[in-house]
Amino acid sequence: MRYLPLTETDRSAMLATIGVDSVDALFRDVPEQARLKGPIAGLSNHMGELAVERHLSRLAAKNVTASSVPFFIGGGAYKHHVPASVDQTLLRGEFLTSYTPYQPEVTQGTLQYLFEFQTQVALLTGMDVANASMYDGATGTAEAVLMAARINKRNKVILSGGLHPHYREVVETTCGVMGMDIRAQAPDWKNAEDLTALIDGETACIVVQTPSLFGHLRDFTALCDAAHAKGTLVIVVVTEVVSLGLLTPPGEMGADIVVCEGQSIGNGLNFGGPYVGLFATRDKYVRQMPGRLCGQTVDADGKRGFVLTLSTREQHIRREKATSNICTNSGLCALAFTIHLSLLGEQGLTKLARVNHANAVTLADKLEAVKGVKIVNDGFFNEFTVKLPKKAAKVLSKLAERGILAGVPVSRFYPEMDGLEDLLLVASTEVNSLEDMDALVRGLEEVL
Amino acid sequence: MAMNNQGRDSTPHAVTVDGEFVTFTGNKALQQEEALIFELDNPGAVGVDLEAPVTTKTRLGGVKTRASVGLPSLAEPDVVRHYTRLSQKNFAIDTTMYPLGSCTMKHNPRLNEKMARLPGFSDIHPLQPVETVQGALELIDQLAHWLKTLTGMPAIAMSPGAGAHGELCGLMSIHAALDARGESHRRRVLVPESAHGTNPATAAFCGFTVDTIPAEENGRVSVEAVKAKLGDDVACIMLTNPNTCGLFEPQIREIADAVHAAGGYFYCDGANYNAIVGRVRPADLGVDAMHINLHKTFSTPHGGGGPGSGPVVLSDALAPYAPLPFVVHGKNGFDLVEQAADAKGAKPFGRLKGFHGQMGMFVRALAYILSHGADGLRQVASDAVLNANYVLASLKDVMSASFDGPCMHEALFDDRFLKGTGVTPLDFAKAMIDEGYHPMTMYFPLVVHGALLIEPTETESKQTLDRFIATMRHLAEKAKAGDLAHFQASPRLTPRKRLDETQAARKPVLRWVKPAVPASAPVGVAQAAE
Numbered sequence: 001m002r003y004l005p006l007t008e009t010d011r012s013a014m015l016a017t018i019g020v021d022s023v024d025a026l027f028r029d030v031p032e033q034a035r036l037k038g039p040i041a042g043l044s045n046h047m048g049e050l051a052v053e054r055h056l057s058r059l060a061a062k063n064v065t066a067s068s069v070p071f072f073i074g075g076g077a078y079k080h081h082v083p084a085s086v087d088q089t090l091l092r093g094e095f096l097t098s099y100t101p102y103q104p105e106v107t108q109g110t111l112q113y114l115f116e117f118q119t120q121v122a123l124l125t126g127m128d129v130a131n132a133s134m135y136d137g138a139t140g141t142a143e144a145v146l147m148a149a150r151i152n153k154r155n156k157v158i159l160s161g162g163l164h165p166h167y168r169e170v171v172e173t174t175c176g177v178m179g180m181d182i183r184a185q186a187p188d189w190k191n192a193e194d195l196t197a198l199i200d201g202e203t204a205c206i207v208v209q210t211p212s213l214f215g216h217l218r219d220f221t222a223l224c225d226a227a228h229a230k231g232t233l234v235i236v237v238v239t240e241v242v243s244l245g246l247l248t249p250p251g252e253m254g255a256d257i258v259v260c261e262g263q264s265i266g267n268g269l270n271f272g273g274p275y276v277g278l279f280a281t282r283d284k285y286v287r288q289m290p291g292r293l294c295g296q297t298v299d300a301d302g303k304r305g306f307v308l309t310l311s312t313r314e315q316h317i318r319r320e321k322a323t324s325n326i327c328t329n330s331g332l333c334a335l336a337f338t339i340h341l342s343l344l345g346e347q348g349l350t351k352l353a354r355v356n357h358a359n360a361v362t363l364a365d366k367l368e369a370v371k372g373v374k375i376v377n378d379g380f381f382n383e384f385t386v387k388l389p390k391k392a393a394k395v396l397s398k399l400a401e402r403g404i405l406a407g408v409p410v411s412r413f414y415p416e417m418d419g420l421e422d423l424l425l426v427a428s429t430e431v432n433s434l435e436d437m438d439a440l441v442r443g444l445e446e447v448l
Numbered sequence: 449m450a451m452n453n454q455g456r457d458s459t460p461h462a463v464t465v466d467g468e469f470v471t472f473t474g475n476k477a478l479q480q481e482e483a484l485i486f487e488l489d490n491p492g493a494v495g496v497d498l499e500a501p502v503t504t505k506t507r508l509g510g511v512k513t514r515a516s517v518g519l520p521s522l523a524e525p526d527v528v529r530h531y532t533r534l535s536q537k538n539f540a541i542d543t544t545m546y547p548l549g550s551c552t553m554k555h556n557p558r559l560n561e562k563m564a565r566l567p568g569f570s571d572i573h574p575l576q577p578v579e580t581v582q583g584a585l586e587l588i589d590q591l592a593h594w595l596k597t598l599t600g601m602p603a604i605a606m607s608p609g610a611g612a613h614g615e616l617c618g619l620m621s622i623h624a625a626l627d628a629r630g631e632s633h634r635r636r637v638l639v640p641e642s643a644h645g646t647n648p649a650t651a652a653f654c655g656f657t658v659d660t661i662p663a664e665e666n667g668r669v670s671v672e673a674v675k676a677k678l679g680d681d682v683a684c685i686m687l688t689n690p691n692t693c694g695l696f697e698p699q700i701r702e703i704a705d706a707v708h709a710a711g712g713y714f715y716c717d718g719a720n721y722n723a724i725v726g727r728v729r730p731a732d733l734g735v736d737a738m739h740i741n742l743h744k745t746f747s748t749p750h751g752g753g754g755p756g757s758g759p760v761v762l763s764d765a766l767a768p769y770a771p772l773p774f775v776v777h778g779k780n781g782f783d784l785v786e787q788a789a790d791a792k793g794a795k796p797f798g799r800l801k802g803f804h805g806q807m808g809m810f811v812r813a814l815a816y817i818l819s820h821g822a823d824g825l826r827q828v829a830s831d832a833v834l835n836a837n838y839v840l841a842s843l844k845d846v847m848s849a850s851f852d853g854p855c856m857h858e859a860l861f862d863d864r865f866l867k868g869t870g871v872t873p874l875d876f877a878k879a880m881i882d883e884g885y886h887p888m889t890m891y892f893p894l895v896v897h898g899a900l901l902i903e904p905t906e907t908e909s910k911q912t913l914d915r916f917i918a919t920m921r922h923l924a925e926k927a928k929a930g931d932l933a934h935f936q937a938s939p940r941l942t943p944r945k946r947l948d949e950t951q952a953a954r955k956p957v958l959r960w961v962k963p964a965v966p967a968s969a970p971v972g973v974a975q976a977a978e
Contacts, residue, residue: 001824003555005909006831014838014910018854023830026837026854027727029696034732038826043597045821049559052818056811059590060568062583064576073573076802083496085528087565090751093542094535097556099886100753102548104949105942106881109537110752116485119959123518129958132753135609138802166802173771173798174616177623178655217511248512261802270564271584272574272803273609274755286956292753297952300945309952315612315649316892320658325649328610328743332751339531342485343495345521351498357508358501365505379509400577408575415787430498 001046064405066269070436072363074383074427075213075408076137076164076239077272078264080352081431086266086339090332100292100328104307105299110331111306114294117338124244124341125258126251127280132292132308133334134277134326137261138167141207141237142174143290143324144257144279148205148233149180150288150323156181156202158195161188162212164239165413171207180204187414189376189385189423191216196226203230205256209237210247213413215380215425217247224254233257241265241278242429243381245353257281265344266336276333287313290324352430356382359428363437367426370444376423383427385410389448392424398447404440479943482533486960489520495527518962537943538752539886545908545916547839549858549889549901550644550692552722552744557819560747560812569811574803578784584807585775585782591814592775595740595759598825600731603767605760606774607805611719614739614758615650615686617771617800621737621762622684622713623654624769624797631711638677638685638712640669642693642893647686647717656683663895667693667851667860671702678710688717689733690724692893693851694836694858694901704734713737713766721745722905723833723857726826736763742806746813757809768794773804831906832857835913839902842917846924850896857905863898871927873898875935878946879926882939883919 006014011023020026027035039045047055066079073079090096094109101107101114114132121130134140145157157180159168168184176182181202185193191214195206206227210218224234236250238260250258260278267275281289287310295309315322344352360382364375372389388395392409399406410423428437474481522530539546546553564570572581592604605621608614619637626634637651640661648658659677664670674685685707690696697703704714716730716738722745724730730738742748742757750756762770773786774796784804788796820828833856840849840859848864863873877887877900889901904913927935939945 001820001827003557003819004824004827004831004906005912006834006906007910010910011831011834014834018834018837018841020837020854023834026833026856027696028854029698030724030728031698031701031733034701034728036727036729036826039822040598040726040729040826041822043594043822044818046824047818047821049819052559052815053563055818056563056587056815057566057568059583059587060563060566062586063568063572064580065567065571066573066576067567067571071573073575075575077574079571079573083524085524089528089531089535091561092532092535094538094540095531096561096749096751097541097546097553098538098752099546099548099551099553099750103539103877103881103887104947105878105939105944106539106886107537107752108943109534112482112484112534112537113531115958115960119484119486120519122959126514135613135755136802139609139613139800164802166799169772169799170801173620173800176798177620178653217509219511244514245517246513247508248514252514268570269573270570271572271581271807273801273806274757274808275802276755286958293956293958295952296957297948299947303944305944305947307947307949307952309949309956309958312953314645316645318649319645320648320652322645322649322652325612325616325646325653326610327612327646328741328750328754328756330755331753332749333755335531335752338485339527341519342522342527342530343524344519345494346517346519347494347521348496348498349517349519351501352496354501355498357506358503361505361507362502364507377507377509379507379511381508397577400580405573405576405580412575412786416789434502 070404070439072407072426072428072440073405075425076166076261077269078240078427078429079269079431080264080429082266082268082340083343085343086336089339090335095335101308104305108305111294113335113338115296115306117334118294120338120341121278121280124249125260125280126249127258128283129286130278130280131289132294133330134279134291135330136273136275136277137237137239137259138170140259140277140279141167142171144235144259145171145175145205145207147257147288147290148235151233151285152204152231154202154204157183157204158198158206159184160195160208161185161193162214162216163207163209163237164213167237187417187420188212189214189420196223199227199230199232201230203232205233205235207235207237209239211240211243211381211383215377215384217379217381219248220253235259240381240383242353242356245349246357247381262337266340267333274330274333276330276337288323289313291326291329355430359430359432360384363428366437366441370441372448373444382429383425386424386426388422388424391421395447396424399443402443404443406440478536480533482530484960485530486520488522488526488530491521493521493523495522495524544884544886545912546886547888547902547904548886549903550719552903552905554747554905555907556747556749557816559819560815563815564808564811569807582781585784587814588775588810589782591810594817595761598725599738599761600729601761602764603762603770605762605770607771607801608739608758608760609801609806610754610756611739611741611758612646612650613800614760615646616653617760618715618737618739619650619654620797621766621769622715625766626683628795634681634683636681637683638674640687642691642895643686643688644692644717644719651686667695667895668697669703671699671706674703675706678706680711682710682712684713684715686715686717688720690720690856693860693895694855695851696856700733708734719744720857723829725829726822727829736766742809742813747816748809748812755806755809757806769797772796772799828906835904835906835908838913839904839917843920846921858901858903860896861900862896865924866927869927869930870932871935873900875938876923876927878938879923879935882941885916885919
């Protein structure tokens with residue numbers, strides 16, 4: 001077995017040192033009836049690398065990859081080009097096979113990139129401070145709601161109808177079990193909801209998203225002012241983080257907590273995970289934050305260095321009084337984010353955002369020319385909602401048969417709800433060529 | 449004058465401070481000082497070439513755009529060099545033995561990485577039509593089958609993002625099952641004092657109260673201590689097995705039976721599953737729910753703190769409450785149940801994560817599992833336990849073992865052997881760093897004083913263990929010989945010496961801020977935080 005260095009000679013010598021006859025003797029505390037006598041039946045035995053590659057390559061070949069077709073699916077995960085140097089650099093064993101940086105003298109590499117990551121996230125979101133990452137945007141949003149409730153000791157939560165349904169469900173599940181009163185609004189595909197009227201003195205926080213699930217862009221400045229007047233916190237969610245290269249950051253609108261899905265920068269689609277949750281807030285709330293924080297300090301010689309800090313918020317110190325139970329988070333995905341964003345830099349990120357928007361505008365213009373197709377949005381970044389003259393799920397299937405992955409039917413998120421069947425979410429990023437767009441237009445003309 | 453072997457003067461020409469060789473740059477050959485990426489800003493440079501936008505027309509609906517972000521600009525070579533240099537400041541399994549107890553730092557096979565990067569897995573979107581991702585769903589189904597069969601459990605929830613998230617999944621399943629039984633008054637969770645911090649934190653996160661069970665003298669939990677805490681308000685016990693002292697709980701069946709008889713459930717923390725995989729099935733121990741850290745037992749890389757993956761196996765009693773989404777066998781192949789209405793009789797407690805779980809980790813874990821097979825996984829547990837016992841047997845005369853052997857996959861020592869030396873477990877650990885080893889877990893578990901928890905894993909050779917043992921013996925003897933100064937000044941050879949954690953917490957500096965005046969002093973020295 002190629003991963004197991006002990007030889008039979010080693011094992012015998014080691015058993016002699018220990019003073020037992022067999023490995024079985026080391027398992028003597030296991031109840032007799034629970035000790036298995038041999039390998040578990042019904043499972044295959046060990047395989048060489050070639051055999052494993054064949055097996056998994058066959059499974060991989062059954063999937064249609066995003067790069068192989070005209071591809072317009074978004075809905076909270078986006079197909080972007082990730083430079084080769086991102087993956088090649090994070091594959092360095094010193095990053096890949098290191099643990100959480102508990103011994104700072106021998107993990108300055110991890111700690112410094114976390115410090116850079118935190119800074120990048122704070123800059124992007126326009127906030128004071130960010131943590132070292134959450135599992136993903138959805139879990140980060142639930143943690144943000146719990147954090148808001150810790151800050152103002154209130155129990156009511158208002159979720160915008162523009163919030164991604166998975167995020168809404170994770171909040172309902174995670175915060176619901178804590179007995180919080182969660183008021184989720186109806187899907188706001190027309191961008192018409194007015195949340196200000198719902199805020200009262202009991203409201204812990206209000207959760208909004210821009211661009212929304214339906215691609216609408218919102219300025220929450222007035223909402224933040226109204227919420228703050230009632231002591232309510234505003235949590236702004238961003239599922240397409242590239243948009244922050246172009247649009248006003250939530251921090252400038254007055255957000256108290258910003259949660260983003262960071263997948264778009266540095267991370268592939270990976271069928272939904274692992275991704276990376278970005279979590280940022282104001283300085284005054286830092287001690288109520290969940291998750292790990294990296295901080296700057298000095299070493300015994302006075303040289304700058306980095307450590308994990310404010311750990312008294314965390315489970316391994318505070319146990320049941322911790323701000324969260326999170327331990328392992330998304331370290332390597334955060335590194336991918338940091339390397340990609342460093343490659344982009346100011347100029348690259350801004351340009352990438354403009355290219356995304358330009359492609360989406362071009363596609364929207366082309367689609368509007370198709371008979372019966374309407375673009376719902378006034379404004380959008382790289383994703384918008386299309387109203388079709390037929391059921392979107394059926395149109396999508398027919399296009400998939402033609403080798404076009406056209407988007408996400410809104411009914412996939414809301415199968416029970418009337419009036420949403422003809423809505424399709426369509427995203428266009430820098431990876432889409434004009435030929436891809438024309439293929440979608442032709443496909444739609446054929447199936448409608 | 450010092451001479452080299454060619455008779456030339458080899459006296460250092462650089463300045464020395466306190467006898468230490470100092471270079472002009474602050475670099476020490478392979479050890480490079482490295483500024484923050486923000487301090488390397490090279491305005492005008494760019495690391496990614498993008499084509500010009502196809503149109504300048506915008507459709508932003510009147511919302512404002514931002515003036516600037518404040519990111520630095522660098523070309524690709526400088527970015528690659530920056531992060532490569534940072535990588536060289538880390539210990540990792542690839543470069544050294546990393547015997548961090550409770551963390552299972554085993555070799556991470558590169559085949560796993562190669563497989564996870566197959567475009568058929570890495571370049572598919574979670575919301576593609578299910579007919580275009582049949583291979584992905586089949587892979588999830590195959591991994592689920594392996595994990596269920598290895599543990600003997602009938603059901604599994606695949607979506608949790610890490611171990612603590614798996615604990616949350618297990619406890620929420622229990623919460624839902626109790627509510628369904630009309631026993632919502634059961635809100636007390638029993639947690640042994642040796643438990644990982646995540647256990648009580650998770651219980652509190654679900655709205656349960658935590659009741660601590662004291663450990664016995666022998667490091668185990670006794671059935672009597674559990675029975676003394678049972679009552680009709682108990683929701684479950686959270687028990688780690690093997691426990692955090694590296695010991696198998698011999699009364700585990702009796703504990704499970706007592707908890708079940710009292711109407712509670714048995715949540716097993718599976719962080720230490722590596723000790724028993726393929727040799728013991730948790731189902732045979734009476735477990736109702738157990739998370740499996742794919743980033744421990746099944747070798748998906750830790751990556752400096754994630755991503756992990758924490759699938760949870762469930763008993764028949766808890767299976768109906770497993771969260772959305774899950775994979776089922778449908779009429780036309782595999783299907784994905786994403787809505788409670790489609791769950792056919794099951795009552796999912798909700799959703800824990802966006803999309804469908806940590807697919808990238810599933811691929812890696814299945815590559816590892818297929819490589820080992822049922823026979824190899826059994827050997828994994830055997831060798832992990834053998835290695836730990838070999839370390840225990842080879843060190844117990846110079847270091848103080850907390851409990852009599854045999855242990856399972858990790859060996860626990862405490863600081864009695866350092867008594868009177870002035871050397872703390874922290875000092876001891878820092879001295880190990882200069883010798884080229886990542887320290888063991890320190891000061892955990894809390895049930896012994898000054899814990900030193902060593903988990904070698906099965907992927908260390910006897911040669912490596914023998915060198916490690918010799919080093920530990922050397923350090924233990926050095927401590928006993930009274931060389932306190934050596935330990936207190938350790939580590940000396942790392943890129944940074946001991947860091948001031950008190951200052952970091954007292955005056956938190958959590959991000960870089962552009963200085964008012966550009967710094968001109970050598971990197972890393974004059975820019976130290978004031």
